[in-house]
Amino acid sequence: MGSGSSSPVKSDYSPPISFHSQGPTEYIGGVPGYTVLDNVWYNNKKFYFIGDDHGHIPNNERLFTASTGWGDGTKDVVTFESKKDGPDVEGGGGITEINGTTIFLNDGWPGSWSGYFMYYHFASEIILGSYSVLSSIHKPLPSDLKKPWNIYKGLGRRLALQESNQLPLVSSANKVDVGLANRILFAWEWNWDGKDGLSRAVSEGLVGKDGIIDPAGWREMTNTNRWIYFERLLLTDRETAHRNNPLSQVWYKMALDAYKLAPSPNSLASVREKFLNYYDIPIQTRHRAGKSIGNKVKVVYADRQGSDRKFPDKTHQELLKHLKRIEEQGKAVIIDAKLENIDLRGQFELFSDADIMFGVHGNGLTHEMWMPTGGIVIECFPKTTFAYDYAPISAVLGHQHLIWREDGEFPPEDWKPQNGGNGNALHDGTRFPLNVEVFSEWLESKIDGML
Structure with a gap:
């Protein structure tokens, strides 16, 4: 029953x-x-x-x-x-x-x-x-x-x-x-x-x-x-x-x-509060949209390297090195989150006080539902693809949603004309290229803006 x-x-x-x-x-x-x-x-x-x-x-x-x-x-x-x-x-x-x-x-x-x-x-x-x-x-x-x-x-x-x-x-x-x-x-x-x-x-x-x-x-x-x-x-x-x-x-x-x-x-704040209360997760809010909750910016990288939709392995390792360098500067805490290795409550808690979350297009970005209003969500695509899935979630929840495609930001005015383009690349095992040096420098600027 x-x-x-x-x-x-x-x-x-x-x-x-x-x-x-x-x-x-x-x-x-x-x-x-x-x-x-x-x-x-x-x-x-x-x-x-x-x-x-x-x-x-x-x-x-x-x-x-x-x-x-x-x-x-x-x-x-x-x-x-x-x-x-x-x-x-x-x-x-x-x-x-x-x-x-x-x-x-x-x-x-x-x-x-x-x-x-x-x-x-x-x-x-x-x-x-x-x-x-x-x-x-x-x-x-x-x-x-x-x-x-x-x-x-x-x-x-x-x-x-x-x-x-x-x-x-x-x-x-x-x-x-x-x-x-x-x-x-x-x-x-x-x-x-x-x-x-x-x-x-x-x-x-x-x-x-x-x-x-x-x-x-x-x-x-x-x-x-x-x-x-x-x-x-x-x-x-x-x-x-x-x-x-x-x-x-x-x-x-x-x-x-x-x-x-x-x-x-x-x-929609009461929805998030009820959810986090059920799992006995502390409820964090930010005092101002676009600013960090604490003295350091909490960045969660939704790591999909265990799936078929991911960065090339060499690119991923290079990205982790750049993220570590940013963290060593003392202005951010950056978590490489392999969600498949974290229980569900742990996943919800991980994002409940995040300031920035990023990763390749995929289900893990849905966790932005439990992030405090006013955060930043960064979604990565290959240059030939775009899908309007997570951007509207960010809009209704009050997050800034940014699209990164290989070596540059993909502006909102181009989203509609290219929506669904080459969608097979999201499902056929195509690796997502990433200019790690340019992306890391851009990500660091977003971190600086939240302090």
Whole structure:
């Protein structure tokens, strides 16, 4: 069973029912692929909008991508239907109430690609995109509004007769932060945690172990005729994002339009703080963007020499010698971080107080999510390639993102024309050339600027 669905707490409801569903289904905000809805019901592979007027809710094309088949042999289609008078639970399997905010991941059904098993695609596209949207939502949860239950004729009395299970909030605080999620629900993707355990580690850091509902847990919750009630639902859907969002279409990155909704990098500070608190990592902040946290600049080199995407070995050794010389001057601490040799908590802690991080294009740069706002991220490419993956993460988090290609800085005005050029060089084992002397001198100037 999925951990988030184990041992649900039985709710003690008595007439008149004190149920968290406080009204009709409402569209709260977001963009296609990251849509926030309140008071949504689910039953037998269908979502239901409850109430009289759903004209303000985006149409299905902008909400969801439906599957036409399932691995268990059924041909049900997950879709949305309107239902004026609420769920008919009489004689059914009862109700499970999922309160707080749930991030519902719709990718991973047969025929779709999720990328959840890869750190970059999960952490930055799914998680950072979702939290960027949530940071723009200021409307209280329905249960916080404390409205009387009076919208459906007789529904409260009918619900009171049913067994109702409630998944508790996963929160140590009395006041729920509407910008944070209470759980992450992996509905269909059975291989979501298939690479290094990073997707699970990120999920646990943000919602706790009990806040994860995996596909086994979701199947167990929904294999009867029970109705599932979501107080607040954030629907993430890769295909929907790519179909509808202008920036996603230009750059082929699903989260770019979602990032734009974050009011400022500071609006995402609570996400980083909650994550680091979970792993008992001290929270460091910088007093001023572009300046070091301490008396020395902490530089982390994300070393990929154990992979196929790397500098030539001779170039790498020369780079290490230059980095040591810079460090010996006493103005920087430079760490050669072979991440495959560091446990996950150690990786998160390593970047939690970094001022500058650099390395060749790759998953390790996703760790900029845990670096204090206002740092510098340096991404290295061969001259013939560029991919707009980590630069937008830096933008939403308030870091300066710099691209270095062999012997010079690659200016932002050239990013769009060359995006995706010769992409094979990122995957075919091509070594990344680097003019070590020129790069080291340039890196030293960036260090000096942070002091």
